[in-house]
Amino acid sequence: MTYRTTRRTFLTTTTAIAAGSLLPRRSFAGLSIEKFRTAHVGVGGMGGSDLNSIASHSSVEVAAICDVDANTLAAIQKKFPAAKAFKDFREMISSMEDKIDGVVVSTPDHTHAPAAITAMNAGKPVYCQKPLTHEVFEARQMRRLAEQKRLATQMGVQIHSHAVYRRAVQMIQSGVIGKVSEVHAWSNKNWGYDGGAFGNVQEPPQHLDWNRWLGTAPERPFVPKVYHPGNWRKIVDFGTGTLGDMGVHIFDTPYAALELTAPLSAKTICREPNNIGHPEKNIVEYEFPGTQHTTDTMLWKWYDGAFAPPQPADVGLSQETKLPGQGSLFIGEGGQMLLPHIGEAVLFPQVKFADYQRPNVAQNDHYHQWIEACMGNGRTSASFSYGGPLTEALLLGVVANRFPNETLNWDAENLTVTNLKEANDLLRRDYRSGFEVVGL
Numbered sequence: 001m002t003y004r005t006t007r008r009t010f011l012t013t014t015t016a017i018a019a020g021s022l023l024p025r026r027s028f029a030g031l032s033i034e035k036f037r038t039a040h041v042g043v044g045g046m047g048g049s050d051l052n053s054i055a056s057h058s059s060v061e062v063a064a065i066c067d068v069d070a071n072t073l074a075a076i077q078k079k080f081p082a083a084k085a086f087k088d089f090r091e092m093i094s095s096m097e098d099k100i101d102g103v104v105v106s107t108p109d110h111t112h113a114p115a116a117i118t119a120m121n122a123g124k125p126v127y128c129q130k131p132l133t134h135e136v137f138e139a140r141q142m143r144r145l146a147e148q149k150r151l152a153t154q155m156g157v158q159i160h161s162h163a164v165y166r167r168a169v170q171m172i173q174s175g176v177i178g179k180v181s182e183v184h185a186w187s188n189k190n191w192g193y194d195g196g197a198f199g200n201v202q203e204p205p206q207h208l209d210w211n212r213w214l215g216t217a218p219e220r221p222f223v224p225k226v227y228h229p230g231n232w233r234k235i236v237d238f239g240t241g242t243l244g245d246m247g248v249h250i251f252d253t254p255y256a257a258l259e260l261t262a263p264l265s266a267k268t269i270c271r272e273p274n275n276i277g278h279p280e281k282n283i284v285e286y287e288f289p290g291t292q293h294t295t296d297t298m299l300w301k302w303y304d305g306a307f308a309p310p311q312p313a314d315v316g317l318s319q320e321t322k323l324p325g326q327g328s329l330f331i332g333e334g335g336q337m338l339l340p341h342i343g344e345a346v347l348f349p350q351v352k353f354a355d356y357q358r359p360n361v362a363q364n365d366h367y368h369q370w371i372e373a374c375m376g377n378g379r380t381s382a383s384f385s386y387g388g389p390l391t392e393a394l395l396l397g398v399v400a401n402r403f404p405n406e407t408l409n410w411d412a413e414n415l416t417v418t419n420l421k422e423a424n425d426l427l428r429r430d431y432r433s434g435f436e437v438v439g440l
């Protein structure tokens with residue numbers, strides 16, 4: 001039997017089902033939906049790629065686009081002439097409320113939560129880039145609101161849906177290397193800045209709305225090439241350094257495979273804070289409570305910049321082993337699994353696993369999965385219920401890099417560092433006047 005439904009009914013019912021299997025999925029089979037109308041916040045850089053991937057779904061109609069850079073907006077509008085263009089996402093969401101069905105957020109990290117929460121406050125499902133947020137508190141609120149409103153959400157860790165990583169999850173969960181006691185993960189990228197205050201302050205270019213680019217973050221004078229585009233990820237007010245940026249991809253598979261929850265503690269080894277840029281190289285050690293796939297507690301260790309990759313001998317491999325520039329290593333009771341970023345897993349000792357048959361795993365389309373979930377078909381694999389806690393864990397390490405060599409003991413339930421009061425001040429910040437958001 002085929003049901004035809006109004007758009008309002010469709011959204012209420014599908015968002016309920018997509019969030020978490022409260023109702024059996026078959027109740028919605030056969031819904032006849034014409035178009036899923038999307039609105040996009042940030043359409044340059046990764047936002048352009050997100051837009052193309054979302055628009056490649058046959059049910060999608062790109063209804064609205066928003067960017068604070070008028071040059072970027074104009075270029076994208078040429079490709080999507082029917083989309084209404086905005087420079088303020090608040091105006092886009094309020095004026096298009098009845099004309100959009102879902103919102104995609106691809107801005108710099110500090111604007112993720114403000115834009116996504118504004119969209120969810122309006123009842124819209126959200127696809128949001130990684131890391132989910134800039135602040136620990138924001139990640140908690142993103143998860144809460146998505147669950148409370150039962151909205152279909154997806155964090156932009158697209159490799160989560162890739163066959164290689166889905167296979168790695170299955171391998172670990174099948175117990176191929178036994179219970180895991182340590183995960184080492186690293187990226188040799190350097191999204192940090194160890195220098196002093198920036199010179200070369202200039203008027204922002206005409207095409208850039210600097211006030212809206214800053215959004216909720218503290219007021220800063222414009223300096224070319226330091227913030228926009230892309231380099232904001234090195235700066236503490238806007239980005240989350242290499243750990244937040246690459247760590248969310250590289251820790252994604254261990255976090256999912258081991259079904260981790262919140263860490264018990266985090267400690268960073270890095271230079272003293274300069275309160276401008278993230279440290280250019282970090283080692284971060286987390287302790288996690290045990291799960292069915294791990295030993296009683298588990299060490300999660302991160303290395304970035306010139307600290308990456310670790311020395312093979314220090315992580316239990318022969319010194320001749322070639323480690324990739326980015327990746328992770330699971331250390332189990334019965335072997336190790338190296339997972340390059342990006343590539344197939346390698347099991348050690350190689351002789352022991354020479355005849356190992358890898359599971360066949362299908363690949364998903366991470367973007368289409370979200371659209372399908374919004375339309376009542378299945379669920380997303382990296383909803384905010386998953387991406388929120390993963391982001392909280394990573395951001396605790398980012399907070400720890402402001403207190404080098406101090407172990408931060410974490411009470412996740414109460415969102416509190418129990419042994420270092422000053423660290424709690426960095427879990428949440430006041431938004432700039434004029435950019436407040438209900439729920440943040």
Ligand SMILES: NC(=O)c1ccc[n+]([C@@H]2O[C@H](COP(=O)([O-])OP(=O)(O)OC[C@H]3O[C@@H](n4cnc5c(N)ncnc54)[C@H](O)[C@@H]3O)[C@@H](O)[C@H]2O)c1
Nearest residue numbers: 042044045046066067068069106107129130156213229230
């Ligand atoms: N999943 C991935 O593989 C992947 C890869 C790269 C980047 N990312 C993520 O994508 C996001 C964007 O990164 P990027 O490298 O493309 O940055 P970028 O600076 O190159 O692009 C950001 C875009 O957002 C626009 N923008 C900034 N503030 C805005 C606002 N308030 N409203 C509307 N538009 C705004 C900018 O003008 C620009 O067009 C980040 O969260 C990053 O972590 C993800």
